[in-house]
Amino acid sequence: MSLALRPIGERDIGLRVGLEVGQAGFMAVVAPAEIDAASRIASLLGQGAARLEAPDDVRALSACLREAMADPMIVSGLDRLSDAAWQQLDRLRGRITRDRLTLLVLSPQSAERLSRNAPNLASLFGAFFRWENTSDAPSQPAAGDADQAEFDLLARAWMEDTQVESSLTRIIRHPAYQQIIAMGERAIRPILRDLEREPRMWGPALHAITGALPVPAADAGKVARVAEAWLAWAKDKGYAW
Missing domain, CATH: 3.40.50.300 (P-loop containing nucleotide triphosphate hydrolases)
Structure with missing residues (x-):
């Protein structure tokens, strides 16, 4: 083995x-x-x-x-x-x-x-x-960099552990996904960057953090359309990422 x-x-x-x-x-x-x-x-x-x-x-x-x-x-x-x-x-x-x-x-x-x-x-x-060995890495990264690094680690853990999972409930209840939600506002820009690179199931997290519901009912469950709706919402709200 x-x-x-x-x-x-x-x-x-x-x-x-x-x-x-x-x-x-x-x-x-x-x-x-x-x-x-x-x-x-x-x-x-x-x-x-x-x-x-x-x-x-x-x-x-x-x-x-x-x-x-x-x-x-x-x-x-x-x-x-x-x-x-x-x-x-x-x-x-x-x-x-x-x-x-x-x-x-x-x-x-x-x-x-x-x-x-x-x-x-x-x-x-x-x-x-x-x-x-990360001893050469900056000991105190800028706040935005630290938020991105925390998100990246949690997102990798979430994707690795749920890549063959079919249950939406278990996917979004994964501890790493819940910790991303717990980041609150700090997670919004990292999520938007990830959504722009590749549509993923970030809609429930963004809704939990912001309370917004920008996705038309007809597009619910369509990952690409959900991503487009959230990116459009973010631009309308003035987010830069």
């Missing part, structure tokens, strides 16, 4: 992991061993998160996870696990599944061992992210 790693910058990790908090499941961040990624992620996530340095004994690790109340529980120190230990963990996967998020911080070597020796466990992961 080959792991599909999505690149992600440090500034985006807290936001992306935050989308999964409150849900059962697994995520993983693959980072170079010299980066103390677990500590940095914990600092991004705040009080709800906790760290666990994995014990060498897999059954002890399983017991720690079952008893853990943190959301998420950030597990590091997995480089010590042998191939046999990963295989055992694969067999115990049902015992380590929690009703909260479990985030594994893996080195490239431990990620490869997980892929090779615990394919059934790996199949339970919602995502594997590859830590990207």
